[in-house]
Amino acid sequence: MPTICPKCAHVRPPNATNPEWQCPVCGVCYAKVGQAQAVVSTAAPPPAQAWDIPWGKLLLLGVLACAGWASYQHWNKLRSEETEEFVALDPRAMAATVRPGDVVMYTTTTCVYCHQAKAWLNQYGFPFKECNMTVDRSCQDEFMRRGATGTPYLLVRNQEMKNGFDSDEFLRLLDN
Numbered sequence: 001m002p003t004i005c006p007k008c009a010h011v012r013p014p015n016a017t018n019p020e021w022q023c024p025v026c027g028v029c030y031a032k033v034g035q036a037q038a039v040v041s042t043a044a045p046p047p048a049q050a051w052d053i054p055w056g057k058l059l060l061l062g063v064l065a066c067a068g069w070a071s072y073q074h075w076n077k078l079r080s081e082e083t084e085e086f087v088a089l090d091p092r093a094m095a096a097t098v099r100p101g102d103v104v105m106y107t108t109t110t111c112v113y114c115h116q117a118k119a120w121l122n123q124y125g126f127p128f129k130e131c132n133m134t135v136d137r138s139c140q141d142e143f144m145r146r147g148a149t150g151t152p153y154l155l156v157r158n159q160e161m162k163n164g165f166d167s168d169e170f171l172r173l174l175d176n
Contacts, residue, residue, distance in 0.1 A: 006033045089171050091124040098174065103128035105165075106143045106153040109135070114152040117165035 003012040005023040016024040107114035121128050131139035154161040156173040
């Protein structure tokens with residue numbers, strides 16, 4: 001009976017010059033490859049379990065989802081209450097209470113957001129002092145001294161608006 005290599009399936013010829021235990025083509029030991037394949041082939045896969053569900057992880061996911069939803073609802077409620085409070089503020093009426101010097105805006109000539117903020121302030125009649133850092137070096141020095149990083153940078157009754165212009169925040173600072 002001819003010997004067949006378990007690795008490369010080569011049929012060993014009768015006139016092969018290598019040892020009887022070695023494949024003349026791939027050079028493996030027949031016994032070692034056969035044992036390794038036997039071990040692999042006899043290993044049975046674990047039995048499938050139809051209801052192998054990670055209940056703990058699913059429960060944790062559900063609790064986190066509920067907590068996230070509740071937090072979102074609470075945050076939304078607080079935000080809507082703030083919005084309702086400041087929607088009631090009339091910008092034109094607020095502008096009447098602002099004195100010259102109450103609002104200082106640090107700008108640059110090329111800042112698009114600065115132009116938008118100035119347009120909003122002018123639309124509602126807010127008096128403000130513009131300190132253009134492109135034109136006036138002292139404005140830039142004051143801007144840097146305050147640790148500001150972007151424009152427009154506003155001082156509203158000596159309270160800083162560091163993150164640009166936001167009309168709601170502006171009205172809130174004036175209302176304080």
